[in-house]
Amino acid sequence: MSVQCSLSVPFAERRFIIMITVCNHNMCTGCMACVSQCSHHAIEIKNDIDAYNAMIQEEKCKRCNLCFDICPVNHPVQNNAPLKWYQGWANEESIRANASSGGVATSIADYVINKGGIVFSCVFHKGKFIFKMASTREELKQFQGSKYVKSNPMDIYRDIQHWVRLAENIPVLMIGLPCQIAGVKRAIPKKYSERLLTVDLICHGTPAPQILERFMAQYGLNLSEIKKISFRSKSHFQVDPLGSEKVISIPGVADCYMRAFLEGIVYTENCYQCPYARKERISDVTVGDSWGTELRQEMVSGVSLILCNTERGVELVENADLTLHEVNIQNAIANNQQLNQPISCPTKRRQFMRAIRKGMPFNRALARYFPLIYLRYVLKRIYIMLPVDPLKKHSGGYKDNLWH
Ligand SMILES: Cc1cc2nc3c(=O)[nH]c(=O)nc-3n(C[C@H](O)[C@H](O)[C@H](O)COP(=O)(O)OP(=O)(O)OC[C@H]3O[C@@H](n4cnc5c(N)ncnc54)[C@H](O)[C@@H]3O)c2cc1C
Structure with missing residues (x-):
């Protein structure tokens, strides 16, 4: 054995x-x-x-x-150097507006649906971050937006296997985190897995859902009772239980969950050694944010970074309803660390996690083990309420110029 x-x-x-x-x-x-x-x-x-x-x-x-x-950890999936790089966004306004970034993932999904295909991706459903299938444009809406938490693709393995075996002429697309795409690729026999179209996200790392549950509990919120949740609106990174009367943080301030997420404190152990945090990719297309872009005025509406890693990926991107621009590759890589290496593990993470496991409230654990990060959060709350030109206020992204 x-x-x-x-x-x-x-x-x-x-x-x-x-x-x-x-x-x-x-x-x-x-x-x-x-x-x-x-x-x-x-x-x-x-x-x-x-x-x-x-x-x-x-x-x-x-x-x-x-x-x-x-297991893709035991047997890594083959990766490819991107054939083409772009930055861009969805032409359809509602897709771009509801997306975390430029809405490129959804536009590619839309193209696949229009060709009679089906799409598998992540949804928030009854307190869980799971995967579902969509075969109509309407069903695609449930996928929109980044969920900054570890999702669970368990439910779709059987369905993906079924569809790629059954339907040579029906395009089947999966959108997910690179480690999830790797899992599906390893699980499906090679001759069928080659039929599967894949889009992966550039990934900072993912916290276990319990971390989010602990964070929400401080505000008297039970994740399983929340109908909708948003983690981000363009460059505003905030946990927002949509439809709930509870407000977690004031607009423009990344709350303690998003702070801990962006600083790389709360991920599961494997993320600090992630083999997918590199520019060679395992999917047909990779999408992320075009940080550092010269198209600054477009960032307000969202600009995605797009890596076409295979010929099929080039075809998907160039045929989807997207506005595409050239991108300065060196600049894109320099502004997106996850295309170079995984994030490093902060020294006090272990103590922080131990405190969370013992039941210490999330914000208190952050204040105790990462006092500077907590202080920045407090200062940002104060700063955002000061009567300063709102355009000069930053909201906190993967790179928050106010603090770094
Ligand atoms: C955990 C996480 C970390 C990220 N880290 C970075 C980063 O460091 N740098 C960077 O440039 N970009 C990062 N991204 C990607 C970024 O947030 C956007 O998702 C990406 O730019 C696509 O934007 P879009 O507007 O095209 O997506 P949309 O059109 O809004 O579509 C997003 C798609 O991603 C899927 N998705 C969302 N969350 C998850 C999840 N948790 N698990 C599986 N699938 C999911 C959705 O179901 C949907 O299909 C990260 C995303 C996630 C989820």
Whole structure:
């Protein structure tokens, strides 16, 4: 049996336990490829908030090794240097307006739907960040917007497998985080996976959903009771439970969740060693934000950075209803660290996570272990309320010029 054996020392228990995991200890991305393919239901994802592990339950395991073989952490997916780089946005105003960035992901999805295809991507549903299928333009709306949290693609493996096998002429597109695209690509037999069109997002890293739950709980909000949630409106990064009367932060100030997210404090352990944080990509198309663009006046409405990594990707991008501009590649890379390397793990992250696990309120834990970041948040709240020219106020993005 070629599964790996890892030693774990959970803080809560403070003793050694032995875990048999599909990939290296704490390196699970939560892509769910192994869980979805194990017909013996022998794998369970252990979520310790600061790390995921795919645990093999020995009593159910039939030693087939399938989980080990398909795991993209054990067997990396091939990547490609981009063939073309663009920056741009959706021509359809409503798509651009409702998107986090330029609405490029949705426009590509729209193109696929118009060709009679189907699209799989992430939705917020009953407190969970899961994946669903869309076959109409109307259904695409549920996907719009970035959810800055680890989503769960478990439900779509079977459907994607079904559709790519069944329908040679129906385009099937998946939009997701690079680690999720890798999981699906590994799980589907190669001859079928080549039929799958893929769009991945440039990714900073993802926190476990429990981190968001803890943050919301401070404001008396229960994630499972919230109907809609937004994390961002263009360059305003704020958790916004849409439709709720509770306001978490004042407009223009990134709240403590988004601060901790942007500073890289709250991700699961694997994200700090992410193999996808590079310019060579595993999907047909990669989309992110065009930080550092010279098209500054367009940033208010959203400008996406677009990497076409395969011929199919070039075709998708050039045929979708998009406004495309050339982009200075060196400048784009310099302004988007995740195209070079994963974010580094802050020194006090471990203590912060331990405090969160023990039940310390989110904002208090941030103030205790990252006092400077918390102080900046407080100062920003004060600054935003001062009678200064509003155009001079920044709202906090992946790069917040006010503070960095
Ligand atoms: C966790 C996370 C970290 C990111 N980090 C960076 C970064 O460091 N630099 C950068 O340039 N861009 C980053 N992005 C990408 C950026 O936020 C936009 O999603 C991207 O530019 C696409 O914008 P759009 O307007 O084209 O998307 P839209 O047209 O609004 O479509 C967004 C698509 O992404 C899918 N999606 C959203 N959230 C998730 C999720 N959690 N899991 C899976 N799929 C999801 C949606 O379902 C939808 O299909 C990140 C996105 C996420 C979710």
